[in-house]
Amino acid sequence: MIRLQGVTRRYKSRAGERVALDNVDLTVGKGEIFGVVGRSGAGKSTLIRTINRLETPDEGRIFVGGVEITGLDGAALRSARRGIGMIFQHFNLLSSKTIEDNVAFPLRLEGRPAAEVKARTAQLLEQLGLAEHAKKYPKQLSGGQKQRVGIARALACEPQVLLCDEATSALDPETTEDILTLLDGLNRDLGLTIVLITHQMEVVRRVCDRVAVLKDGKIVEQGATADVFLRPQHPVTQAMVAEGEDDLDPTTVPAGATLARLTFRGQGTFDPELSRVARSVGVDYSILSGRISRIRGEPCGQLLVAFTGGDAEKAMTELGQRGVIVDALDVATLAKGAR
Structure with a gap:
């Protein structure tokens, strides 16, 4: 479903050039939940933002659903993005809009008929347990409810791929588990391919089929989640897996x-x-x-x-x-x- 070939992304500043992604090769299968982990500054968010071209790589090619999106622009790129939903750590909801208006927003941007927008919005609010909050505003909801709104909005245009950028980092453990259960169910019921960026190893352990570990913009280890967790090979992975475990004297x-x-x-x-x-x-x-x-x-x-x-x-x-x-x-x- 997703394929990155030799993807490199550089940033220039007065301090010099920084390589955020360094010749990254990555493949995510259809229907997988794929985790990407790494320390702060490893390049995780840059990687996920290249998949929907919020970031344009300096080198390399990116394919989503068999379409090379690195070569798209204008209307063609906007059309490709409809198949890629995204949710964020801090929800990114429109504070002046009601919950139903937030969910309906991408549908209205597409110019969908009013009746279709109303029906699809109502369906998503019901599916994600938000129907009773339709007329409320984001400030009236809990963090977990806000993230559910973000997920409903990301699903509005029926994407094949859902990108999650630290989607549970701002949530308490109980709410995190609730959101992970929801994502797991959406993956299973809708066949969604999910790419999940996180620094929380327990999130990866809970829902991801496979995982890649980033360090300084490079993938240093990847494989089935159980293989990577139980027998980590790279020192970065070993240290991240060991965190939270008791030291032995x-x-x-x-x-x-x-x-x-x-x-x-x-x-x-x-x-x-x-x-x-x-x-x-x-x-x-x-x-x-x-x-x-x-x-x-x-x-x-x-x-x-x-x-x-x-x-x-x-x-x-x-x-x-x-x-x-x-x-x-x-x-x-x-x-x-x-x-």
């Missing part, structure tokens, strides 16, 4: 222990494989840290284990044979941010 590791990170995926996450292997091999172990959760609905878990006594190598080999991903570690890797 290396002095608490038993003397002479063999350390390993055990990764479980799928329904096998809930099987007692570690206990079975420990009994079979005759090895003792201590769980130093761990987490069981879901990534895009897939059960997964990781345990940091210290094996003591018995044949630790044999235990790790047998765990691997049972489908557990085993990564041998040493105490040095337990430092802050190590994965």
